[in-house]
Amino acid sequence: MLVQHSANGIRSQRRSERVPVQRPPHLIERVVAAQPINRGKHAAAVRGNRINAAPELAQRPVERRRAPTVERRIAVNVERNRQSQDPSHRADTPRRPHPIGPQSIQAPPLRLHGTGLNLNGRAMNYRHAYHAGNFADVMKHAVLCRVLTHLRGKPGAFRVIDTHAGAGVYDLGGVEAGKTLEWRDGIGRLIGAELDAPVRALLAPYLDAVAALNPSGALATYPGSPALARAWLRSQDRLIACELEPQAQAALSRGLAGDARAKAIAIDGWTALTAYVPPKERRGLVLIDPPFEQDGEFSRLVQGLAAAHRKWPTGHYLVWYPIKDPNEVAAFVRKLARSGIAKMLRVELIVASSPGETGLRGSGLIVVNPPWTLHDELEVLMPALARILCRGAASKFLYQWIAGESSR
Numbered sequence: 001m002l003v004q005h006s007a008n009g010i011r012s013q014r015r016s017e018r019v020p021v022q023r024p025p026h027l028i029e030r031v032v033a034a035q036p037i038n039r040g041k042h043a044a045a046v047r048g049n050r051i052n053a054a055p056e057l058a059q060r061p062v063e064r065r066r067a068p069t070v071e072r073r074i075a076v077n078v079e080r081n082r083q084s085q086d087p088s089h090r091a092d093t094p095r096r097p098h099p100i101g102p103q104s105i106q107a108p109p110l111r112l113h114g115t116g117l118n119l120n121g122r123a124m125n126y127r128h129a130y131h132a133g134n135f136a137d138v139m140k141h142a143v144l145c146r147v148l149t150h151l152r153g154k155p156g157a158f159r160v161i162d163t164h165a166g167a168g169v170y171d172l173g174g175v176e177a178g179k180t181l182e183w184r185d186g187i188g189r190l191i192g193a194e195l196d197a198p199v200r201a202l203l204a205p206y207l208d209a210v211a212a213l214n215p216s217g218a219l220a221t222y223p224g225s226p227a228l229a230r231a232w233l234r235s236q237d238r239l240i241a242c243e244l245e246p247q248a249q250a251a252l253s254r255g256l257a258g259d260a261r262a263k264a265i266a267i268d269g270w271t272a273l274t275a276y277v278p279p280k281e282r283r284g285l286v287l288i289d290p291p292f293e294q295d296g297e298f299s300r301l302v303q304g305l306a307a308a309h310r311k312w313p314t315g316h317y318l319v320w321y322p323i324k325d326p327n328e329v330a331a332f333v334r335k336l337a338r339s340g341i342a343k344m345l346r347v348e349l350i351v352a353s354s355p356g357e358t359g360l361r362g363s364g365l366i367v368v369n370p371p372w373t374l375h376d377e378l379e380v381l382m383p384a385l386a387r388i389l390c391r392g393a394a395s396k397f398l399y400q401w402i403a404g405e406s407s408r
């Protein structure tokens, strides 16, 4: 199915038009009484905006249906087709921006910036402060928050292991973010966009966490993965955040200090990946988000993920990867499919404006053991994220089982 989007779908407002942030209610208020529903009903609820923020509470997959590989190309200037093709865009669902001040969406092309730091003989150039809140963070963090929502939906304790955690919180007005302004084409666009009610409901855990960090109403600070994970911890849950780059590690430690549930550890994330699984809670998520600054990182990812999965086959894993060279990504996916991991969902968003665009054209996620609701949620989320974040006609997205479910 072809889904087409208009550039008009992306709205921005001037600073003077910012609306005040409505502080999110305490997360617990979002947890409503559990209703056992089946998978088909959940999908319909997502599309009809009858979803709550913790839909997986005591819900069980009653029906397993084959989900087709979905790949959709987004083209500009076809808003007129959107409502008829995507049930989440019904005319009667009001669309409005998230109540935090939107920003201009002008931004220069993506570039990688670094420090040239050398740690134990290995180059550590990557600094996430240059890229925080960009289009890749938006997709990664939106999906991360859906998985966290799922984990919170059951009473049992869970643990999040963030193998490459970064600094935790980023100043969008800081020198690094100011040099690239990548966030403007990411969270800046999302905050300024009008969202259909079903999309808004699915993004609420993510956007509410962003809003909570920006009490003035202007978008000035962006939460990285450990800050988002921490926002979702209950008293019984735990977070281990691993970071090696000294400045980022110091910031992370400061940010998590005083919270007995969360620990920042200066350990190699690849070592942590296998050393910390399975966690004693036997429930949880491992986020693997390396900087991809060294050769062979794709192969290392497959090996590390497969080794961790052998030790903890029932854990959720969320893996981020850059999309620069389609052949490199195809080889990565083929290796993963042969890795023996039983259930894997691949999610990709290409934001490139032209087929020949070089550099970071898009980004992808591998979700191992995805929550059973996630595929249907992506059906609603991905067209919306693509519409908001795409830079032109070469943009496209997909979500596809590469092991398990319909790939069987």
Ligand SMILES: C[S@@+](CC[C@H](N)C(=O)[O-])C[C@H]1O[C@@H](n2cnc3c(N)ncnc32)[C@H](O)[C@@H]1O
Binding pocket: 124, 126, 127, 128, 137, 140, 163, 164, 165, 166, 167, 168, 223, 224, 225, 226, 242, 243, 244, 245, 248, 267, 268, 269, 270, 289, 290, 291
């Ligand atoms: C892409 S950033 C992480 C972003 C973060 N996960 C988020 O979503 O907000 C990758 C981080 O990994 C750190 N890093 C690089 N090599 C590492 C290693 N071997 N072990 C742990 N952290 C590492 C980098 O310093 C950088 O902060």
